[in-house]
Amino acid sequence: MSPASTPSALEVAAAVRSGERTAVDVLESHLAVVARREPELHAFNLVTEEQARADAAAVDAAVAAGRDPGPLAGVPVALKDNLCTRGVATTCSSLILEGWRPPYDATVVRRVRAAGGVVIGKTNLDEFAMGSSTENSAFGPTRNPHDPSRVPGGSSGGSAAAVASGMATLGLGSDTGGSIRQPAALCGVVGVKPTYGLVSRYGLVAFASSLDQIGPFAGTVKDAALLLEVISGHDPADSTSIAAPPAPLLDAITTGVEGLRIGVIGELMDGVEPAAAAAVRAAAGALEDAGAKLGEASVPAAIYGLSAYYLIAPAEASSNLARYDGVRYGLRVTEGVEDVTSMFAATRAAGFGAEVKRRIMLGTYALSAGYYDAYYGKAQRVRTLIIRDFEEAYREFDVLISPTTPGPAFELGAKTADPLAMYMNDVCTIPSNLAGAPAMSVPWWTPGQDLPLGVQVLAPALGESVMFRVAAAVEAAAP
Amino acid sequence: MAGISRADVAHVAHLARLSLTDEEIELFSSQLAKVLDHFEDVAALDTAGVAATAHPLPLRNVLRADEAGPCLDREEILAAAPAVEDGRFRVPRILGEAP
Numbered sequence: 001m002s003p004a005s006t007p008s009a010l011e012v013a014a015a016v017r018s019g020e021r022t023a024v025d026v027l028e029s030h031l032a033v034v035a036r037r038e039p040e041l042h043a044f045n046l047v048t049e050e051q052a053r054a055d056a057a058a059v060d061a062a063v064a065a066g067r068d069p070g071p072l073a074g075v076p077v078a079l080k081d082n083l084c085t086r087g088v089a090t091t092c093s094s095l096i097l098e099g100w101r102p103p104y105d106a107t108v109v110r111r112v113r114a115a116g117g118v119v120i121g122k123t124n125l126d127e128f129a130m131g132s133s134t135e136n137s138a139f140g141p142t143r144n145p146h147d148p149s150r151v152p153g154g155s156s157g158g159s160a161a162a163v164a165s166g167m168a169t170l171g172l173g174s175d176t177g178g179s180i181r182q183p184a185a186l187c188g189v190v191g192v193k194p195t196y197g198l199v200s201r202y203g204l205v206a207f208a209s210s211l212d213q214i215g216p217f218a219g220t221v222k223d224a225a226l227l228l229e230v231i232s233g234h235d236p237a238d239s240t241s242i243a244a245p246p247a248p249l250l251d252a253i254t255t256g257v258e259g260l261r262i263g264v265i266g267e268l269m270d271g272v273e274p275a276a277a278a279a280v281r282a283a284a285g286a287l288e289d290a291g292a293k294l295g296e297a298s299v300p301a302a303i304y305g306l307s308a309y310y311l312i313a314p315a316e317a318s319s320n321l322a323r324y325d326g327v328r329y330g331l332r333v334t335e336g337v338e339d340v341t342s343m344f345a346a347t348r349a350a351g352f353g354a355e356v357k358r359r360i361m362l363g364t365y366a367l368s369a370g371y372y373d374a375y376y377g378k379a380q381r382v383r384t385l386i387i388r389d390f391e392e393a394y395r396e397f398d399v400l401i402s403p404t405t406p407g408p409a410f411e412l413g414a415k416t417a418d419p420l421a422m423y424m425n426d427v428c429t430i431p432s433n434l435a436g437a438p439a440m441s442v443p444w445w446t447p448g449q450d451l452p453l454g455v456q457v458l459a460p461a462l463g464e465s466v467m468f469r470v471a472a473a474v475e476a477a478a479p
Numbered sequence: 480m481a482g483i484s485r486a487d488v489a490h491v492a493h494l495a496r497l498s499l500t501d502e503e504i505e506l507f508s509s510q511l512a513k514v515l516d517h518f519e520d521v522a523a524l525d526t527a528g529v530a531a532t533a534h535p536l537p538l539r540n541v542l543r544a545d546e547a548g549p550c551l552d553r554e555e556i557l558a559a560a561p562a563v564e565d566g567r568f569r570v571p572r573i574l575g576e577a578p
Contacts, residue, residue, distance in 0.1 A: 103555050196535045210534045239541040240534075307521040310514065318495060325496070327568050332561035339572045345498040357497055361488065361507055362514060364495040378521055380531035387532060419510055420517060436535020461535075
């Protein structure tokens with residue numbers, strides 16, 4: 001089922017704002033899809049039916065009273081379960097946070113609601129967003145809507161599956177090394193990792209703070225632009241939030257790509273499956289037909305991105321996850337505990353899953369005495385090299401393109417025993433996180449194939465407008 | 480640097496305040512060694528004279544005006560804690576001797 005067969009967010013909001021359709025009716029039609037698909041897919045940790053019904057009714061009441069509910073009027077939105085929702089369980093798919101109810105809403109959640117969006121539920125993820133398949137969830141895996149024997153990608157697999165199956169019209173995820181773009185590609189939807197700092201991270205449970213960024217999932221490029229416009233903008237509650245006003249996106253999309261210089265990143269075409277490279281070549285051909293100037297781009301240090309990322313992200317995670325100590329919220333193990341140190345160790349051993357423990361171990365090791373310079377320090381220097389190489393490439397090109405992933409969705413269990421094989425899924429998406437630059441995945445269905453692939457569109461920092469123009473052209477050309 | 484011994488893993492687990500089972504120590508020893516092997520490409524790179532990037536934005540300290548504003552409700556925060564006493568978080572014994 002293609003998400004294009006259901007009404008877009010723009011269509012839903014227009015119909016609700018004009019009174020042609022009620023938000024309650026929209027919500028009920030999506031809850032019916034949830035009832036049908038959710039038992040098999042497990043995209044949600046929690047479906048917030050009652051709250052959603054109340055919120056939809058409030059949207060309808062506003063319309064009836066002649067007030068405009070906003071650009072997301074009545075649009076059902078799925079939230080990754082690492083986004084804080086006041087009074088509603090936020091688990092990060094971890095046992096260590098079971099039962100915790102945040103005392104505040106994430107800024108993006110407030111913005112979605114203020115724009116008339118209806119939160120339909122909290123979606124499954126790899127525990128604390130660490131993973132590429134949504135199999136590392138304490139509550140069981142999510143399945144790919146196009147083939148339930150396969151993974152939806154991760155870590156935002158629940159939001160991707162919810163949008164791809166039509167359970168929600170829009171979704172929010174977080175992307176630290178590809179956690180929005182990779183599942184978007186594997187589920188055949190649009191996924192955007194904005195410029196670092198464009199979207200407030202206040203209320204996003206931290207994984208790797210110099211890399212994490214919240215972004216949208218949508219069925220279409222225009223819908224993704226709509227949601228990104230709603231959630232972007234300065235927030236004093238996030239000190240890494242960019243003060244400049246965000247560029248309008250929806251207006252830019254219709255500009256076309258005539259005269260734009262677009263480069264195919266050679267280093268990211270090597271080592272991916274032939275079908276993934278072929279999809280990018282086909283998209284590049286279509287962009288050229290639409291008037292863009294095509295060329296081969298080179299980002300030589302990108303090949304070191306994976307290694308640098310798997311030092312930097314675990315190092316930051318080992319520090320960020322130190323807060324889960326059984327003192328202030330969540331799980332506390334008291335059995336066999338003699339003092340506070342053994343309580344910490346026992347609580348964390350019981351509360352964290354294997355991948356989270358592995359990353360904490362890796363990060364602690366990389367930061368420990370004697371290894372800091374060789375590992376973490378080195379990785380930070382490689383990060384500089386990657387940023388320089390992108391700067392060089394953007395002297396020649398306005399936008400770059402590449403595959404989003406090395407291949408389509410894989411079978412459940414195929415990579416769980418080999419962490420390195422799993423990490424390889426992120427090889428094409430990681431460089432943008434290290435550079436703090438925006439990138440998005442646009443679905444590409446190769447004729448005759450049962451599973452979608454993603455074409456990744458990359459732009460320099462704050463280059464969202466030009467990125468969306470190219471993404472819209474790729475979408476228009478996709479088979 | 481590729482080798483990581485069981486003793487290394489046990490030491491790092493202590494630093495990270497994780498109590499691991501023998502099986503986990505065994506598994507992580509081999510898995511971490513394999514991941515660290517992959518880093519050898521980075522370790523071999525010449526990065527002399529290259530500055531470290533800790534953060535992608537050219538931000539320095541971000542300050543706000545020193546004005547009191549609303550903050551989270553104390554009772555609500557304490558209600559989420561596993562154990563509290565007299566308006567504070569209660570934890571097991573911290574020092575070596577019982578009070």
